Amino acid sequence: MALAIVFALLAATGWGTSAIFVRLGLQNISSTTGTALSLATGTLLIGAIAFAVHGPGEFALSFTAIGWIALLGLLNYLLGRFLNFNSIRLAGVSRAAPLLAAAPLVAVTLGVLVGGETLEPLIALGTLIIVAGVVLIVTAPEQR
Amino acid sequence: MHATILGRLNSKPIALGMVLAIMAATAYGSSQFLARQIVTEHAPPLVVATVALFVGFILLTALANKNIVEDRHAPRKAFLFLVLSGIAASSGVAFNYSALSLAPVVVVAPVSSVSPLISLSLAHFFLQQLERITLRIWIGAFLVVGGVVLVTLGSAG
Numbered sequence: 001m002a003l004a005i006v007f008a009l010l011a012a013t014g015w016g017t018s019a020i021f022v023r024l025g026l027q028n029i030s031s032t033t034g035t036a037l038s039l040a041t042g043t044l045l046i047g048a049i050a051f052a053v054h055g056p057g058e059f060a061l062s063f064t065a066i067g068w069i070a071l072l073g074l075l076n077y078l079l080g081r082f083l084n085f086n087s088i089r090l091a092g093v094s095r096a097a098p099l100l101a102a103a104p105l106v107a108v109t110l111g112v113l114v115g116g117e118t119l120e121p122l123i124a125l126g127t128l129i130i131v132a133g134v135v136l137i138v139t140a141p142e143q144r
Numbered sequence: 145m146h147a148t149i150l151g152r153l154n155s156k157p158i159a160l161g162m163v164l165a166i167m168a169a170t171a172y173g174s175s176q177f178l179a180r181q182i183v184t185e186h187a188p189p190l191v192v193a194t195v196a197l198f199v200g201f202i203l204l205t206a207l208a209n210k211n212i213v214e215d216r217h218a219p220r221k222a223f224l225f226l227v228l229s230g231i232a233a234s235s236g237v238a239f240n241y242s243a244l245s246l247a248p249v250v251v252v253a254p255v256s257s258v259s260p261l262i263s264l265s266l267a268h269f270f271l272q273q274l275e276r277i278t279l280r281i282w283i284g285a286f287l288v289v290g291g292v293v294l295v296t297l298g299s300a301g
Contacts, residue, residue, distance in 0.1 A: 003246055004242075004243045004244075004246035004247035004251060004252060005243070005247075005251070005255050007239045007240070007242045007243035007246070007252075008239070008240065008243040008247075008251075008252045008255035008256040009255055009256075009258075010235075010236070010239040011236040011237070011239035011240035011243060011256045011259075012236070012255065012256045012257070012258045012259040012262060013236070013259075013262055014232045014233060014234075014235040014236025014237075014239060015232070015233060015236040015256075015259040015262075015263075016258075016259040016260065016261070016262025016263040016265075016266065017232040017262065017263075017266065018229045018230075018232035018233035018236065019259075019263040019266075019267075020263065020266045020267060020270060020271065021225045021226065021228045021229035021232060022225075022226070022229045023267070023271060024222075024225040024271075025222045025223070025224075025225030025226035025228075025229060026222075026226075027222065028218045028219050028221075028222040029215045029218045029222045029223070029226065030208075030211045030214070030215055032204065032207075032208035032211040032212070033208070033211050033212045033215040033218075033226075034226045034229070035204055035208075036201060036204050036205050036208060036212055037223065037226045037227060037230060038226055038227075038229050038230035038233060038234075039197055039200050039201035039204060039230065039234075040201050040230065041226075041227045041229075041230030041231055041234065042197045042230045042231070042233060042234025042235075042237070043194060043197040043198045043201055043234075045230075045231055045234055045235070046190060046193045046194050046197060046234050046235075046237070046238050047194040047197075047198070049190060049238070050188075050190035050191050050193070050194045053190055054188055054190065054191060058187065058188055058191050059191060059194075059195070061186070061187055061191075061195070062186070064186070065182070065186035065187055066195070068178065068181070068182050068186065069182060069186075069187070069192055069195045069196050069199065070195075070196075070199045071178065072175050072178050072179055072182060072192070072196045072199075073195070073196035073197065073198070073199030073200040073203070074199065074200070074203060075171050075174055075175040075178065076171065076172060076175035076179075076196060076200065076237075077196060077197060077199070077200025077201070077203075077204070078200045078203045078204050078207075079167075079168075079171040080168050080171035080172045080175060081168075081200070081233070082204065083164045083165070083167050083168035083171060084164075084165070084168040084172075086161070086164050087161045087162065087164035087165035087168055088161070088165075089161070090157040090158060090160050090161025090164065091157070091158045091159075091160075091161025091162050091164075091165060092158070092161070093263050093264070093267045093271065094264060094267055094276075094277045094281050095158065095161065095162055095165070095281070096161060096162070096164075096165040097259070097260035097263040097264060097267075097285070098260045098264075098281070098284055098285035098288045098289075099162055099165035099166055099169060099288070100165050100168055100169050100172065100259075100260060101169070101257050101259070101260045101285070101288045101289055101292060102166065102169040102173070102288060102292065103168075103169040103170075103172035103173040103176065103257070104173060104176070104249075104253035104254065104256070104257045104292050105169075105173060105291075105292055106169060106170050106172070106173020106174055106176075106177075107173040107174070107176040107177045107249050107253055108249070108250065108253065109173075110173070110174065110177040114177075120298040121298065122294050122297055122298025123294070123298035124298075125291075125294055125298075126290075126291040126292065126293070126294030126297075126298060127291065128291070129287050129288075129290055129291030129294060130287070130288050130291035130292060131291075132287050132291075133283075133284045133285065133286070133287030133288035133289075133290075133291060134284070134288060135284075136280055136281075136283060136284030136287065137162075137280075137281055137284035137285070137288070
């Protein structure tokens, strides 16, 4: 469990750092090119590590697995990252990044609706706080 | 009515950007739930990350190849920043999938949700000429993250 938390923190650090580079890079390049370049770089880097760690045998996936992973790629990288980059380009890191933080709320909601979990009081309270935070950010005066 | 809404959004790029951020959050959240199922039932996290990244790259390139050709004369520094962005973001994905293979979403999600605080901290130091982060935005960011932590902790109860 401790290792999972360490990995999650490293994930947060990677994503948080990426947003800054995106903001700097998209001043001169379109978001579609930026997203494609980002995905190409990631595929090469993570693919090389995956091959080194697991070997080519682990890439012999079933059709079911390929189908689900393709859906994941569509959701996360085509839609998610493309919308992410455009949101940062238009609204800036300071407004886009906190709103992107609501992603886990969607994951938890799916857990409740699809996984059959009940709505606990903490969940309701957390939802209200999220809404308050979003309202604060959305209604902040523009400053550049 | 649809054209009126789009027209109003296009005239307010920041508002449009925030709408896109919420849409991206929806896509990311759905994919995190899906990723948990895949890495626990079908393939190792790094393999899933590689194949998913490749699928996303192929789909996006097929849809946006004209833009890619037009941007080939952009400054080298811009390309460098986006390569660095890809390295950082994809490393984040690999670490996130690895975390999801070891623990449930309700444990991983609140911890990984602190990424906007890291973004804001780095933006404060490195992007001062492009953006100004007010106290109000800081408070809003902390509220969003705090709320997400409460929600995910509550779902674990």
